[in-house]
Amino acid sequence: MVGVSRPAATEPARPDNVPPTAARRRPLAVLTLTPLLRYAVARHAVPAGTDRRSGCDACDTPIGLDRPWPALGPTARCGTCRARIGAPPYTVELVTVAALAMLLLAGPPAGELVAAAWWLIFAVPLVFVDLAVHRLPDRLTLPAAAGTWLLLGLTALVDAGPAPWLRATAAALGLAGFFATTTLLFGARGFGIGDAKLALGAGALLGWYGWATPVLGLLLAVMLSGLVALGLLVTRRARWSSHLPFGPYLVLGTVGALLLVW
Template structure:
């Protein structure tokens, strides 16, 4: 049931900025929903009516969910910040698929993800050191302001405002576990971004002016840093 929901969210919001959310298959207009015929909600990523290819590539959502399950298993037993991590993954995974498709992180995915993450970390702080939550708030706010400032000052050469909104939750999650974890997660994100950029340049699949979506690297950096923190 989770996989169709993530595919549906990615399908609906993977549209260029300024356009309304997608309501159905581009080829036959079959509506997006959880009742047949629905487009692209199965692993084959094909419309249930016309069989046109729509949404994230086949199998990618399932692989992402498997990776998320491994991450959750590595973070330990339920409790603490684990509910916040589950909530964050539920909103961030479809947001990253949208970012990969159209280079945007929609507010309808990043903002609920950030709000719920902050709230659940606040609940976790009731049974832990309240300083954890204060640090998470400072880290999330500071990281978001940094990303937003580059968007405003550097334009297309900086991060997008969608990245700044995703940073609200990324910074909070990493900051909960401490400043070294936050720094490590960011270094992972920037390092992976640099490696991919160099690889694309070396294979001539991109130029120096190519703008890569940064949401996937924030997700990977967070996923790589959290198990190290435990």
């Protein structure tokens, strides 16, 4: 069992006097954001050095918040030529539902729940973008990290005290520094700078619960990526020189570690 340092088991104060059940229902509002999450995938799933996608790749029909359907709906089809745009049909919606179900069933305290929900709002499209084009854009990683850090800071201010927040800050910087160092030392063979920026938010969430929790999340991520890489090698779908995205495994490792401590 991983040693976890948690705030005292007292009823958390709620500045807005929202009952616990109402506070836990708030993440359900994220379901209404699934078109925006799909939009983020469609816009950012482009090769590095390429501007954000502004239209259908097949027929150049513009896509945007002013033209949300049907390209940004769950079927992910262009309204003109019916070509697929962005993530496969219904996948963003299914992953979002799974993430919310995890949050609601695990039932962390309200402040921690809101911080985790904020991070997952950005982590979901980041997973799809990294799988598609092996990049983690700043427009998603940096707001994820900043919002998570601020929400945890608010939770510390209202209820938990400064200790877990300071530890979360140090863990975020430490985990991101580890990823950045591998990039500087090993170049393309190390983790990417995008992974380091994603690790800022992940490290903050995990560090809130103790020093061992970020290590656990990282170990889970490395184990998952190693198992997948081994499977791809055995089936000859990848080579030793292949570069595999690590962002999805970092997200899964973070979620797995959180489930173990909640």
